[in-house]
Amino acid sequence: MSKLLEVDAVDVVFSSGFAGREQKRALSNLTMTVGGDNPGITAIVGESGSGKTTLIRLLLGFQAPTRGRVLYDGKPVFGMNAAGQSAFRREVQAIFQDPFDVFNPFYKIDHPLLSPLKAFGIAKSRDEAYAKIEKALTSVGLKPAETLGRYPHQLSGGQRQRVMIARALLLDPAIILADEPVSMVDASLRSTILEILYGLNRDMGISLVYVTHDLTTAYQVADTIVVLHGGQVMEVGAAEEVIHRPRHPYTQALIDAVPSPDPNKPWNIDETGEPPPRFIEPGETLVLQRTDPLRAVAGSASAGGDVTTVSAIQAAVGAAKRSAA
Amino acid sequence: MSEPVLDIRNLTVEYRTAAGPFQAVKDVSFSLNAGERFGLVGESGSGKSTTILALMRMLRGGYITGGSIVLNGRDLATVSDRAYRTLRFAEMSLVPQGAMSSLNPVLRIGEQIGDIFDDHGVRHGAAERQRVIGELLGRVGLAASVQHRFPHELSGGMKQRVCIAMSIALQPSLILADEPTSALDVMVQKQVLGTLGKVQRELGASIILIGHDMALMAHFVTTLGVMYRGELVEIGPVKEIFAAPKHAYTRMLIESLPSFDRLGAFRGAGARADTFLNREGTP
Amino acid sequence: MRNLLSLAAAELTRNRMLLAGVALLALILVLAIVGPLLVDASQAKVGATIPRSPPDGTHWLGTDGQGRDVFTVLAFAMPQTLKIGLIAGLISLSVGVALGLIAGFSGGIVDTVIRLASDVMMTIPGIAILVLVASNVREMTVELMAVIVASLSWMVATRTIRAQTLSLRERGYVQIARLNGSSGLKLIFVEVMPNLLPFIAASFVIAVSSAMLATIGLEALGLGPQNDLTLGMTIYWAQFYGAIIRGMWWWWGPPILVIALIFIGLMLTSAGLDSFVNKRLGASS
Numbered sequence: 005m006s007k008l009l010e011v012d013a014v015d016v017v018f019s020s021g022f023a024g025r026e027q028k029r030a031l032s033n034l035t036m037t038v039g040g041d042n043p044g045i046t047a048i049v050g051e052s053g054s055g056k057t058t059l060i061r062l063l064l065g066f067q068a069p070t071r072g073r074v075l076y077d078g079k080p081v082f083g084m085n086a087a088g089q090s091a092f093r094r095e096v097q098a099i100f101q102d103p104f105d106v107f108n109p110f111y112k113i114d115h116p117l118l119s120p121l122k123a124f125g126i127a128k129s130r131d132e133a134y135a136k137i138e139k140a141l142t143s144v145g146l147k148p149a150e151t152l153g154r155y156p157h158q159l160s161g162g163q164r165q166r167v168m169i170a171r172a173l174l175l176d177p178a179i180i181l182a183d184e185p186v187s188m189v190d191a192s193l194r195s196t197i198l199e200i201l202y203g204l205n206r207d208m209g210i211s212l213v214y215v216t217h218d219l220t221t222a223y224q225v226a227d228t229i230v231v232l233h234g235g236q237v238m239e240v241g242a243a244e245e246v247i248h249r250p251r252h253p254y255t256q257a258l259i260d261a262v263p264s265p266d267p268n269k270p271w272n273i274d275e276t277g278e279p280p281p282r283f284i285e286p287g288e289t290l291v292l293q294r295t296d297p298l299r300a301v302a303g304s305a306s307a308g309g310d311v312t313t314v315s316a317i318q319a320a321v322g323a324a325k326r327s328a329a
Numbered sequence: 330m331s332e333p334v335l336d337i338r339n340l341t342v343e344y345r346t347a348a349g350p351f352q353a354v355k356d357v358s359f360s361l362n363a364g365e366r367f368g369l370v371g372e373s374g375s376g377k378s379t380t381i382l383a384l385m386r387m388l389r390g391g392y393i394t395g396g397s398i399v400l401n402g403r404d405l406a407t408v409s410d411r412a413y414r415t416l417r418f419a420e421m422s423l424v425p426q427g428a429m430s431s432l433n434p435v436l437r438i439g440e441q442i443g444d445i446f447d448d449h450g451v452r453h454g455a456a457e458r459q460r461v462i463g464e465l466l467g468r469v470g471l472a473a474s475v476q477h478r479f480p481h482e483l484s485g486g487m488k489q490r491v492c493i494a495m496s497i498a499l500q501p502s503l504i505l506a507d508e509p510t511s512a513l514d515v516m517v518q519k520q521v522l523g524t525l526g527k528v529q530r531e532l533g534a535s536i537i538l539i540g541h542d543m544a545l546m547a548h549f550v551t552t553l554g555v556m557y558r559g560e561l562v563e564i565g566p567v568k569e570i571f572a573a574p575k576h577a578y579t580r581m582l583i584e585s586l587p588s589f590d591r592l593g594a595f596r597g598a599g600a601r602a603d604t605f606l607n608r609e610g611t612p
Numbered sequence: 613m614r615n616l617l618s619l620a621a622a623e624l625t626r627n628r629m630l631l632a633g634v635a636l637l638a639l640i641l642v643l644a645i646v647g648p649l650l651v652d653a654s655q656a657k658v659g660a661t662i663p664r665s666p667p668d669g670t671h672w673l674g675t676d677g678q679g680r681d682v683f684t685v686l687a688f689a690m691p692q693t694l695k696i697g698l699i700a701g702l703i704s705l706s707v708g709v710a711l712g713l714i715a716g717f718s719g720g721i722v723d724t725v726i727r728l729a730s731d732v733m734m735t736i737p738g739i740a741i742l743v744l745v746a747s748n749v750r751e752m753t754v755e756l757m758a759v760i761v762a763s764l765s766w767m768v769a770t771r772t773i774r775a776q777t778l779s780l781r782e783r784g785y786v787q788i789a790r791l792n793g794s795s796g797l798k799l800i801f802v803e804v805m806p807n808l809l810p811f812i813a814a815s816f817v818i819a820v821s822s823a824m825l826a827t828i829g830l831e832a833l834g835l836g837p838q839n840d841l842t843l844g845m846t847i848y849w850a851q852f853y854g855a856i857i858r859g860m861w862w863w864w865g866p867p868i869l870v871i872a873l874i875f876i877g878l879m880l881t882s883a884g885l886d887s888f889v890n891k892r893l894g895a896s897s
Contacts, residue, residue: 051514105784123793220587265586267547
């Protein structure tokens, strides 16, 4: 029985200034689920300032919600007992954006691979540890002989990112959160890494949350796409629906902003220099309204309609995938 | 047929490293006519940024060890360092990579743009200077009042457009844009590129756009050059290159572009990228 | 450990200023250790020989106003001064590093308390306190001097280390270490501290320099250890006995020269470390 990581009606508000006068809503009224018996891939698509970084920190327990709760296996992430904390740390892993920053330049790359095995007591001896490490490295397409014993600056960005994926896998996690894992990797290696991530879900049953600003890669890997803007969900639904039949104007604008690799398809670069239109009014709180079986769109609360959550859509997409398989 | 604005022949740039000289740019040749948009695409380590820095004589620790650069009929090797200072921004300007962090955080925008005029001996009275700067900002789609603000008060896209404004202040004939949109959100990227294209067109200047995003190049430039490990492996009209790429590396770059047409199918190189440079030039 | 040594060796070969500074300090250290073993201790006692005589064959640096052989005096004074500087430097550095790391990493109330304490202490004029304490202590010893001086110089190291810790705290590898199950003090000392070693080294050099400066200053005012021979006290006695007016340059000259050499060594090392640290900053940012 796989554990669920749940975000339940969470707001994250940052206050600054004297006596917390200035408030910034990083996330508003978010309810979503990761993990569970039907592991899927959910992509969170957003630009800078959309709240996606806050969401990752929230899911990893590095950021406390201002309102609402984050639960793992039914228990609140903040305030878990030691055993619960340890299980949470081990079963929920992450891959970050910058393949250089995640390595401590003082140590060889063996260090972040050995420490968790020791800290969580997964390997009893150094030999056992290295056996596991070599297996993990091979599974991401790296040659242990060429990688182990090196310093981070001696490996390429793509290699480093794969070492980080191997690290996450060593702990046998149920959930992996990937924060822009390919944006700082050369184009030639992007699809390799994405394929590895996709395989983690398909072959090992790991639930993935893939956070990115790039709609196209989100489309390639995810079952469900969540479009985030200003801390609120603009649209959520099955990948096919959101990309090919978008309903929210923000989603449409995002799709239009991506240049097609075919130079003959027009991209319509607008030379007037008009700023992009506002999609949310400041202070406005939106709710998600279900428009199709596998999709919901943000609308104002007063409009009524079938109010739903990201979790519900995720579940529906998961069920549809299962029945289609 | 008028003579090209920029003519680079067999340019070679070397860096002195602890392990001996390293050739960052090897025997690169291309030329640009007036009003032409040239894209230089390549991944990290391809030498594209080094080429631009060599053009601007802003190399740190690197030296031009071969070839020639001719700008508007003048061989740049014969230009003294002092004369180069006048040349920069007046004939050839640069929108640097990470331009947003190139703005001085303690000076107002108007002062920084004003510096460019002052450095090149262009004098204005106070009121006229404000008017000129306001007009310049208008051309990049910013309000004239932006000149009184500090960089931290502006968004990334606005700062980038300020840098574009600075690069066209003295109406150069060549604009070098080094990854001007890399750090920006997709929608702002489109807008900033639009601004860049507009000012370039209005000025009649030529532009060299450096980047790693082929898709962006496909829709902005007319001629494309592909750089790999310091060499220019392919060059030609952009539509031709996309339709029929000749070099294996170009093909790989095009194929690894994700698009909305495929789901769950991964294309692109699984093999290591250094298999692409075949000495004979065959794929 | 091997990593550290090879890093140090590489930097010393590359960085001439650092090499010069370290070499000079090493030389001074060797002289300080070896010196007292090679001279006749009895020559350093008051009344050992004819006072006020200029340098000659027997007394290489002449004798002082109290009949001591100046060369012997210096041989004993140098290690004492160095001892004060080193002890004071080590104390203030250890306190500074520990507090700086903890403050920078913990944040919140712990950080606020440590920061307030160090800020308040920094505003207190050190010399005034030093003079006050020194003039009221019955018997001033080398060790006591070191402690007094250290207690007023730990703040700079704290602030420096805290600032660096704050910036390193947000690095990706710290987050990864958290995900790897590390936390608390283990996280600070395993992940953050090794990357602070250049700063710690630089802070140490600064701590030793300022400790020595404070010590020598106090001693020249006569507030130093009365019964131990130190460089500062030698200057004090020289001035007390009117050596300058009497033209006894061999008494007040050499200690000043030795002090100058020590500080040049410290300064070169500090400048060399500074360029090393800045290079690393430039590379990693």
